[in-house]
Amino acid sequence: MNVESKSFAIGRIPITKTWPSVDGGLFPAKAFSGEVIEFGAIAFREGHDAIAVDLLLTDPKGKTQRITMHPGRPGLDQWLTKVQLTEVGTYSYQISAWDDEFATWVHNTEVKLKAGVDQELMMLEGQRLLGKMAVAYPKQKKDLIRFAELLTAKAPKEAFEDALAQGLVDLASSTPLRSLETLSESRLVYCERTLAGSGSWYEFFPRSEGAQKDKTGKVISGNFKTAVASLDRVKQMGFDVLYLPPVHPIGTAHKKGKNNTLDASEADPGSPWAIGNTAGGHDTIHPDLGTEKDFKDFVKAANKLGIEVAMDLALQASPDHPWVKTNPEWFTTRADGSIAYAENPPKKYQDIYPINFDNDPEGIYQEVLRVVRKWISFGVLIFRVDNPHTKPVSFWQRLITEVNAKNPEVIFLAEAFTRPAMMHALGKAGFQQSYCYFAWRNHKDELSSYLKELSQDSADFFRPALWVNTPDILTEYLQFGGKPAFKIRATIAATAGATWGMYSGFELYESVARPGAEENIDNEKYEYKFRDFEGALKSGNSLAPRITLLNQIRKENPALRQLRNLVVHQSDDSEILVYSKHLTAEHAEGKENTVIVVVNTDPHSVRESMVHLDLQALNVAPGFKVTDLITGASYTWGEHNFVRLDAFTEPAHVLRIER
DSSP: OOOOOOOOOSSSEEEEEEEEEEEGGOEEEEEEETOOEEEEEEESSSSSEEEEEEEEEEEEEEEEEEHHHOOOOOTTTTTEEEHHHHHHHHEEEEEEEEEEEHHHHHHHHHHHHHHOOOOHHHHHHHHHHHHHHHHHHHHGHHHHHHHHTTTTSSSSHHHHHEEEEEHHHHHHHHHHEEEEEEEOOEEEEEOOOGTSOOOOOEEOOOTTOOOEEOOTTTEOOOOOHHHHGGGGHHHHHOOSSEEOOOSSSSSOOOOOOOOSSOOOOOOOOTTSSSSSTTBBTSSSOGGOOOOOOOOOOOOHHHHHHTOOEEEEEOOOOOOHHHHHHHHHGGBBBBBTSOOOOOTTTTTEEEEEEEEOOOHHHHHHHHHHHHHHHHHHTOOOOOOEEEEEGSSSSHHHHHOOOHHHHOOOOOOEEEEOOOOOHHHHHHHHHTTTTOOOOOGGOSSHHHHHHHIIIIISSSSOOOOEESSBBTBBBOOOHHHHHHHHHHHHHHHHHHHHHHEEEEEEEEETTOOOOOTTSSBEEESSSSSSOOOOHHHHHHTTTOHHHHHHHHHHHHHHHHHOOTTTTTEEEEEETTEEEEEEEEGGGTTTTOEEEEEEEEOOTTTOOEEEEEEEHHHHHHHHHHEEEEEETTTOEEEEEOOOOEEEEEEBBBBBBEEEEEE
């Protein structure tokens, strides 16, 4: 039985692996403007002659540059270079490997001169090689011939050393022959705007911002006009993105009351995720929040402060949504004739109908595309997508591809807490960012492992957003860790991730869970929240100053706004986490930038430990100076250092190396 298969053709100089590469080039690798990407290859040849390896990088405008690659770890035939991508669009790259005749001649000459063998012959070989270069590079012919003559002007050893001292290597590097050149397959890297991969997010409910009670105790909803005042709070803490839960009309059928009860009163506002009523659906603003003009004005006010507004895209409907009447085929009808509501037995969500994407796939697709484009026309360039893993991946790939073809600046964040295969598939399909399992990785070992995975194993296709909490997530760590837990989690999220986020109330240490649920009691999903941010700040009971400092540190240290440069170091203590981020001067606005973070991940203790640093990864020698960006203290550090971190006062060092 003959089975045909596609075989890989090995070139004259084998190039057996290149990166970044996602599923063998099936999907483009991800990058964002300003991100430093490692390009690499495995390349080698028979025998002992030298090869050279270059990266051929073509930018979105079609301009190709050749970048010299350098050997990686000895014995692995790795060739590496790091490039900072700056232009939005699709890059392509190939790896070029070629016979480096000059490097081979230099090596062989050094060996034979030392051994006293074939000395005159090696000078003649050098002359012949330089003659070939002179033919290939007529503009450098004069200099090349001068060096060729120099090789026989003196005794071989002296002549060779003189030639090297006078710059022969530099001249040869500018006049390579590149014989036997072999090219790898071409691979794509899609570079998106910076905020697609690096930024800080804050979430609040507009209906709570500026909400008031009248004389009778009735709540008057906050709206986009009153929420404008809250933008200053977001700006002062240094956030780049403000994410809003759904702002659409809320259904009344099976409306949820306080703490997710089914016994809702008329005064209960309901869950924003139960979208749609007679006032409209996904393309409509909730009347309590204002008009479309109010929304546009809110977006403009945020943009004026340097804040982008992210909108929730939750593809589900309340039983009152207009779609239920106009397009019942977009839902699943059960055997008894009723429409299936969302459920996760024993949990039932009678206030939400899931969408069926198979009965009329083209119809629902065109409607969602219309809705998304409407909000884009209102100035929304970021969509946080609710539960994308419960919809077909092919749907998202088509939608994001079509939207980004016209609006490449649009960003989609996947709220997908599910199996890794699905989370990764959504990233490959086009989602620029994704929530991840950071919230449930709380101790040194699990954090070390997870941060390595996020920064190294999956970074080519999966961009993690490290959220410390959400309206749905209040982990046991925060419930029982006290104020230190909040400080620890914010510090790690803001420094380990290129993107991090928090939901309003985190800065007030809100930590009481609803019994039987991993979310806050009196949850804002089902009621208005009245928070005294200013009072907490004045009384010293607010984490806002720490949040502000962390975002300021991020802005002042470009290494922290990267993901792939994270390196985990060692400590002797089971709860002292150590990692660093480093950028060369070339990639850090002209000044080398390195930050070391040391965190006590146990919110209940004082920890003392030795920490052990990989100085090569930090590009320093022992005795380097560091400044703690949290406290302002200065230290002299080396390979091994003692730390004492008190969770109740200051659980972390954020140390910048002073160059």
